[in-house]
Amino acid sequence: MRNKYVLVSENINVIEEEFTLAEPNSMICKPLFIYLGFLEKKLFSNTYFPKKPVIPGSSGVAKVIEDPSGRRGDLSGKLVIVKPFSRHGLIGLERNGLLTHFASIPPENIWGFINQPKPFHAIIPYVSHAINLVELGEDPSIVLGCNIIGIAVALVLKKTGREEPVIVCENPPRSVKRLGLEIYESISATSKSYSTVYVADGDFPFIHDSLHELNYRNVIISSYVMLKYLPLKREFEAKIISTFDDKSSNYSLVSSISTTLMKALSYVEINDISESILLLPPRDLGVIVNVKRVREDSSSGFSNKHI
Incomplete structure (x- = not known):
């Protein structure tokens, strides 16, 4: 499975590789909606210095394509809300995030499951x-x-x-x-x-x-x-x-506030992840990115190397 992702170091680069790199104990997910906001702004500020180049994208909605470990195969095909924080650190800052055609995400970063993904789900965490x-x-x-x-x-x-x-x-x-x-x-x-x-x-x-x-x-x-x-x-x-607590049982309130916040967010549809570099660093309250055309092929092409 070929992959393409945005990598932030001293510069912003678009990297294309033959394989999707799966980190240990992580799922391969296809990001559908990606929120770029204040955590991504930190990557371009003078207040935070990442220890290594990182793929931004701290929260969003993704489809689970495959679990290379085979221990959680029942998650394949599920639509999940991805949250920034887990015991593995902050995705998009301390480990690779969602601004990629295919992401390697620990299951601990699943906030919840949904049936019909919508842009506002990306900011729910x-x-x-x-x-x-x-x-x-x-x-x-x-x-x-x-x-x-x-x-x-x-x-x-x-x-x-x-x-x-x-x-x-x-x-x-x-x-x-x-x-x-x-x-x-x-x-x-x-x-x-x-x-x-x-x-x-x-x-x-x-x-x-x-x-x-x-x-x-x-x-x-x-x-x-x-x-x-x-x-x-x-x-x-x-x-x-x-x-860091991000779980709430009041889902109607979560949905209502998330929908209201969409009035102050930008929404952009792109066909290729490389187009997202024009959105970095994010402006105002942030932007939700919808990556439209990425072909899924979960039958092969995984590597268990670290990025």
């Missing part, structure tokens, strides 16, 4: 994660960051009848205006006392300045922002929770 963050917090609250997690947190609070949060980010995506949320570009323009601070941004100077100006009792951190240090006030006592 992030929305489900945001719901879990909200369940940990108390009102009134402030959200620091305007990536998909921060915006999803605000939408969940609004949708569930909780007190609408204050949202602050230094460079809000223009597309977020379509969601009807009020966003402040400076912490100085907001109230200073909150029960909960939701941290959805990994920009250390911004988080440092914000937390030192605010009064709060709880700090809920999305582990996806990958903050190495949390700059809290020394004189303050606060409950700190950091989590």
